[in-house]
Amino acid sequence: MLRRLRAPIVMLIGIYAVAVLGLVLIPGVDSDGKPYHIDFFHAFYFISYTATSIGFGEIPHPFTYQQRLWVLLCIYLAVTGWAYAIGSIFGLMRDESLRKAIAYARFRRKVRRITEPFYLICGYGQTAKLLCKVLDDLDIRFVIIEQRQERVNDIALADFHYDTPCFAGDASNPEILQIAGILHPQCIGIVGITGNEDANLAIAISAYVMRPKLLSICRSRNQSVADNMASFGTNKVINLFETVGRKFARRLQQPAVAQLYDVLTDFPGNPITYEQSPPLGHWVIVGFGRFGGAVYKSLLAAGCSVSVIDPEPQPHIPAQDFTLALGVDAQALLKANIQNAVGLLVSHDNDANNLSALATARELNPHIFTVARQNLAHNHILFTAFKPNITSIRAQIIAHECLSAMENPLLADAIALIQHQSESWANALLPRIHQLSHGKVPEIWRIQLNAQNTTAVHAMLAQPVPPLQIRHYTHDALNHGDELRCLALLHRHAGQDTLLPELDTQLHFGDELLFIGDHHARIAHNAVQESISLLDYIRTGQEQPQSWIFRRLAQRQKDRRDAAIEQQID
Amino acid sequence: MNIEKVIFGFFILLAFTLNFGFVIGEIDVAHQHDVFELFAAIVVNLIATTLKFGDRTQVGALHLATSLVADLQLITAALVWGHAEYVSGVGMTPGVTSMIVSFAAGALAANVVSVVLLIGETLQHRR
Numbered sequence: 001m002l003r004r005l006r007a008p009i010v011m012l013i014g015i016y017a018v019a020v021l022g023l024v025l026i027p028g029v030d031s032d033g034k035p036y037h038i039d040f041f042h043a044f045y046f047i048s049y050t051a052t053s054i055g056f057g058e059i060p061h062p063f064t065y066q067q068r069l070w071v072l073l074c075i076y077l078a079v080t081g082w083a084y085a086i087g088s089i090f091g092l093m094r095d096e097s098l099r100k101a102i103a104y105a106r107f108r109r110k111v112r113r114i115t116e117p118f119y120l121i122c123g124y125g126q127t128a129k130l131l132c133k134v135l136d137d138l139d140i141r142f143v144i145i146e147q148r149q150e151r152v153n154d155i156a157l158a159d160f161h162y163d164t165p166c167f168a169g170d171a172s173n174p175e176i177l178q179i180a181g182i183l184h185p186q187c188i189g190i191v192g193i194t195g196n197e198d199a200n201l202a203i204a205i206s207a208y209v210m211r212p213k214l215l216s217i218c219r220s221r222n223q224s225v226a227d228n229m230a231s232f233g234t235n236k237v238i239n240l241f242e243t244v245g246r247k248f249a250r251r252l253q254q255p256a257v258a259q260l261y262d263v264l265t266d267f268p269g270n271p272i273t274y275e276q277s278p279p280l281g282h283w284v285i286v287g288f289g290r291f292g293g294a295v296y297k298s299l300l301a302a303g304c305s306v307s308v309i310d311p312e313p314q315p316h317i318p319a320q321d322f323t324l325a326l327g328v329d330a331q332a333l334l335k336a337n338i339q340n341a342v343g344l345l346v347s348h349d350n351d352a353n354n355l356s357a358l359a360t361a362r363e364l365n366p367h368i369f370t371v372a373r374q375n376l377a378h379n380h381i382l383f384t385a386f387k388p389n390i391t392s393i394r395a396q397i398i399a400h401e402c403l404s405a406m407e408n409p410l411l412a413d414a415i416a417l418i419q420h421q422s423e424s425w426a427n428a429l430l431p432r433i434h435q436l437s438h439g440k441v442p443e444i445w446r447i448q449l450n451a452q453n454t455t456a457v458h459a460m461l462a463q464p465v466p467p468l469q470i471r472h473y474t475h476d477a478l479n480h481g482d483e484l485r486c487l488a489l490l491h492r493h494a495g496q497d498t499l500l501p502e503l504d505t506q507l508h509f510g511d512e513l514l515f516i517g518d519h520h521a522r523i524a525h526n527a528v529q530e531s532i533s534l535l536d537y538i539r540t541g542q543e544q545p546q547s548w549i550f551r552r553l554a555q556r557q558k559d560r561r562d563a564a565i566e567q568q569i570d
Numbered sequence: 571m572n573i574e575k576v577i578f579g580f581f582i583l584l585a586f587t588l589n590f591g592f593v594i595g596e597i598d599v600a601h602q603h604d605v606f607e608l609f610a611a612i613v614v615n616l617i618a619t620t621l622k623f624g625d626r627t628q629v630g631a632l633h634l635a636t637s638l639v640a641d642l643q644l645i646t647a648a649l650v651w652g653h654a655e656y657v658s659g660v661g662m663t664p665g666v667t668s669m670i671v672s673f674a675a676g677a678l679a680a681n682v683v684s685v686v687l688l689i690g691e692t693l694q695h696r697r
Contacts, residue, residue, distance in 0.1 A: 003624025010620050017613035021606075040609055041652045 004092060008085035015081040019047045019074035026070055030061045046071075051078030103167065104179075110165035111181040116141050119406065120180055120187055122171035122203050123194030124151045126377045126395035127219070129158075131191070131402050134267045136160045138443075145171040145180050147194065172202030174210065182210050189215035191402055197225055208232040217405050219398055221290070236405040236412075238398055245294025247397070248371075250419075251277050251390075252302040256426035260418055263433060264411065264516070265404040266441040272434060276389050279369055280304055281342035286327035286357045288314050291373055292347040304343075307336035328356040330364060338364050347373040351382070358386055410446050410514045414490040417499050429500070436485050437518040444489075445522050447473075447513040447529065455528065455535045460509040468539055470513070471503040475541070477534040478524050486517025486525070581618040582688050585640065586681040588614055593678050597671045598664035605651070608674065612644045615677070618684075629691055636684040643677035 023043040027035045038046070042060065049056050050071065063071065092098060118141040121128055128144070135142055144166040146152050152168040169176040171194055181187050192203035200218045207216040217236040220226040226239040250258040255277030263272055283299050285292045288310040296317075299306050308317050309327035325332035327346075338344070344361050346354040354372055361368060372388035374380070383391050404411060418426070436442050449456035459468045470491065476482035491501035492512040498505075507513075515525065528534045536542075588611040595602030619637040622630065647670045654666040 006620055006623055009623075010617050013613060013616045013620065017609075021609065024606075024609075039655070040605060040648075041656060 005085075005088055008081075008088045012081045012085050015074075015077045016044075016047060016051070019051070019070075019078060020044050022070045022074070023047065023067070026064075026066050028061060028064055028067055036061075047074060047078070050075055051082065053079065107165050107167040108179045110163070111143055111179065111184065114141065114143070114165075114181065114184065114186055117186050117188045118142055118181070118184075120145070120177070120182055120190045122177075122190065122192050122199070123147075124155060124166070125193065125195055127193050127398040127402070128191075129154075129377075130267075130395055130399040131193075132158070132160070132164075134399070134403060135406075136162070137267075137269065143180050145169055145176060147171070147196075147199075170199070172196075172199040172206075174206045177203070177206050177210070182207065182214070187211070187214065189217065189406055191406070192216070192218035193398065193402065197221055201225055201229060204229040204232045204234045204237075208234070215406070217402050236401070238401045238405075240394060240398060241290040241294045243397060243401060244291055245298050248278070248295045249298030249301060251275075252280065252298060252304075254419075254423055254426070256423045256430065257419060257421060260426045260430060260433075261415060263430075263441055264415060264418070264444065265400045267400075267403065268441050268443040268519075270441045272439055272441055276369070278371065278390070279342040282307070282337060282340055283343040283345065284309065284333065284336045284338055284341045284361070286310075286333075286344070286346045286361075287348035287353070287373075288312075288317070289347060289349060292345060295345050295347070295371070307341075309333070309336050326353065326357075328353055328360060330360055333357075333361055333364055338368070341365065341368060343369040343371065345371040345373075346388075349373075349375055351375050351379045355382055355386060358388060410490060410492065410512060411444055413492075413497060414499065414514055417490070417497060421499070432487060433516065436487060436516065440518075442516040443519055443522050444514065444516050445525065447515065447525060449507060449509060449511045449513075453529055455530070455532050456509065458532045459535055459539065460507075466539055468507045468535075469503065470501055470505045470507065472538045473513070473515070473525065473528075474503070475538040476520075476524055477528050477531075477538050478520075480537075484517065484521040484524055486515050486521035488513055489516050490514035578621055579688060579692075581614060581621055582681075582684050585611065585614045585618045585637075586678075586685050589640070589644070589674060589678045589681050593671055593675045595671075598668040600662035600664075600667045603667065603671055603674075608644070608648060608651070608670075611674070611677075612641075612648060615640050615644055615681075629687060633684060633687055636680045636687070640677040640680040640684070643673050643680065647671075647673035647677070 020040065020043045023038055023046065024040055025037075027037055030036045038060075046059060051074070058067075119135065121132065121142050121144050124132070124144050124146040132142060132144070139161070141162050142164060144152075144155055144164060146155070146166065146168060147170055149168045152166050155164060155166040158164075165180075167176070167180060171177065171180075171192070177190075182190060190203065190207045192200040192207075194200055194203075197220060200220060204216060204218045207214055212233060215236075216234045217238065218229050218234050219238045219240065220229060221240060223239065223242070226237045226242075229237045247258070250261065258277070259274065262275075266272070280302060281304060283304050283306045285296055285306060286309045288296070288308050292308070292310075296306055296308065305321075307321050307323065308314060309323045309325050309332050311324070311326050313324060314322060323332050323335050325335075327333065327348075338361055344358075344365075346357045346361075348354050348357070351374060354374070358370055358372055361370070370388040371390045372383060372386070373394075374383050374391050375394065377395055404415065433442060447453075449460060451457060470488050473488065474484050474486065476484045488501055489499065490513070491498045491505060493508060494510070515521070528538060588607060592603055592607040592611055615637065619634070619641055622634045622637055625631070625633065650666065650670050650673065654660050654662065660666060
């Protein structure tokens, strides 16, 4: 870079040298009329303030005609020289490669200085936008790599609580992953949700090679890539269309369990929405992509009859169930027997076609249950106006899946267990969850009673009396006497998981607990985990003296009381 | 012949010779050391320093370092001169003169290294 400033700097030095030398050589006249020569020091001083157009005047004596002629020349030379030098410096600063180099160095420094656990998010599309917003609300830090510069500019405008390091670069390049902190000791997970299938696969591979034990979550569109990712030890592969299909199948077969699942994987703080479960009977699918295909399979599995409308021929579907059309006009829909259908799925990859098909079908059959695929998040207003019974938004589904995998592994295990529970079990639990945080999606957190938790060491090993029970965790340590709005969802003891453990379950060292509840309960539990005296409070119901003197006093009072009791007995 | 190499060599040698011209003479006799020569030496040294910017090789770094040392010493000599003449007003006593010349001599040593590097580099690329 300095090489490019050589010419202007040499030019400036030359101009100054010539100007100073000329001023020293040209004779002047002092106040007594005697000739004199300006010395180098004063000549340099004069040229310095003249060249920078400050202009203090003629020193030490007024100049002669010859001197003024020389200074006139110097002024124009010097101003030109400065203009050239400053122009070159600004040109260099605007230089794209230099700016990139500066952005790179700054990103690298920011990442290196992170002192809290953070996630590395590759790709900042619609999914990542949703995900980052929620992570930010949960006070979790993250680093973003995004290929496109304009999206990186979006991040700067996104108004996160933390200064989020972001970099415009290719996340499939392991070097960039490295400077983005994949090897950083505080990095707790990597999320590959770029729009590019190959890039996501490359991220999965890099994560496996560089940090085999790191939590990695990657998105894929087709099964072969998903299998490939899984073979690299990726902890969670989100296969979009399969996820959608599974979700739909769950809604058909176990509506209450599906509802519970949705609440537990939703973003904390959102209002809990109760979606109708899709009816069984004759269904029409408009647009048979991978999305439609996934739903088709789950409908057939649930025993429904299905008619498919698609502009491409589909050899796998029996001819009597298939109509070759776009599905936006009445003719094709009538041919698919829309009047007698109970449900309609519109799943073109074009929102305008989806809305058009939805409108036509509603006219033909006003009571039909509708499921619409919304491709772009900003078409939200249109879909809300149309009110389909279920709107499936791609970005949201993936963001939910990412979040449930990121929040904690215990939740994933709990959800897996919940899916094997009965409908009545789920129906009993749903109102309790609804009550916990006034109809909002509850927060979910984990308490580990292990060696890293100093209060657990105290309560389990140092002073095991009275024994700690789950019931104790419902006492509010911050507002004495209050009950916390929280529910123990899962208790893991010696590798054995129990859903909804009893309140009098005794806790042991090494146990893990998964709680759901409101924000206050989470804060209270965090406080208990950090303070032995608070833990003793929830355990005994009495405030414990904290300082040495008060502990001594309390001990003495207790001894005296015991002695008095003994005397009475005697 | 490479014109860049000519300019580069020219300024380095000129910086050396001007510096040498200033230093030569009795160390404490003021009239044997010309103020214009010191001025020229400083200007040429600054230009030589600028020309050495941006060379990323090991030799380039050493070149730049020697030049910076010479600049520092010569500017110090000029500052001492200015201080003696205008601030303290003692004028060019033998003590002040020898101080100025010894600073310039230090710069000369740095310039010698610079010239040696230049010659060494040239000989290395002999064909």
